[in-house]
Amino acid sequence: MLTPFDDNYFMKKALEEAQLAYEKAEVPVGAVITHQNTIIARSHNLTEQLTDVTAHAEMQAITSAANFIGGKYLKDCTLYVTLEPCQMCAGALYWSQISRLVFAAEDEKRGYRNMGTKLHPKTKVKLGVLAEEASSLLKRFFIEKRNLN
C-alpha cells in the first residue's frame, strides 16, 4: 500500500519547525516525534529565546512526547530531527529508549557519533533524509549571522 506517511513526509514537518526557529533567529533545527504515523510532538530550537542551553528541539520533543503518552519511555516512537543530535540530546534519547531516530544533516563537529555518545541498544538509526534541505537552511543562518556581526 502506498502511504504519504514516509520518512520524507515527517522530515518535511521537522523542516517546517526548523524554519520557525530560523524566523526567530535561533539555530534552525526542528524535530517531530511520531507514534503509529501520527505526530505526537513538534518543536524547534529555542535556546536563545529561553536563554537555556537545554532547550534544543529534541529535548523539548522528548518531554512533550512523554507527556502525550503518559509514560517516560518512547516505545514505538520515531524522532525526526533536521540535524544530528548532540551529546545531550543523544543522552536523553538513551534514557527514553526511543525505537527509532531519523536525522537529516550530519554534524561532524558536535554530533553524537563523533563525540562517542551511546544511544540505547533498542534504537535504530537512519540518516541523510532531506539532508540537503536541512543543511542549506543551517548554512544560510550561519552566513547571515556572520554578516551581521
Add this chain to the structure above:
Amino acid sequence: MLTPFDDNYFMKKALEEAQLAYEKAEVPVGAVITHQNTIIARSHNLTEQLTDVTAHAEMQAITSAANFIGGKYLKDCTLYVTLEPCQMCAGALYWSQISRLVFAAEDEKRGYRNMGTKLHPKTKVKLGVLAEEASSLLKRFFIEKRNLN
C-alpha cells in the same frame, strides 16, 4: 580566612535535595549551582513525578541558574551534584561552559566518564566530596525498591 562556604558545605545542600527526591520515591540525586559562594539554583531528580527522562537534577539546575543569571553560560559557576552526571547532563554542562563540576558518588555504569562524554575544556572537575553519604542514600533507595517489587 576561614569560611563555612567550602565544597563540603555546598555538597551538603545538594544532599538535602537528594533527600527530598528520596522522600518522593525518586532516584535520590540532588544538585545546587553556586555563583560567588551563593546558591543560585537547587533541584532534585523528578523523572517519575514529571514522567520525563530529561528531569534530572542537573538539567533543572542548569535551566534555573541560567534563568537567574539572565544568560546561557554558567561562567564562574559551580555545579554540586550527589551523583556523577550521565551523558545527557554532561552534554548539557558542555553547552553551558560551566566553570566547575563537583560530584559526590561515582557512577561506573552510566557516569559520563566511562560513557566517554566530553565536558567543555573550561570545566574543572572535582569528585568524591561526601561520596559515602551520597552513595548510602542511593543504595538505601535501590534496596528498598527491590524489596517492594
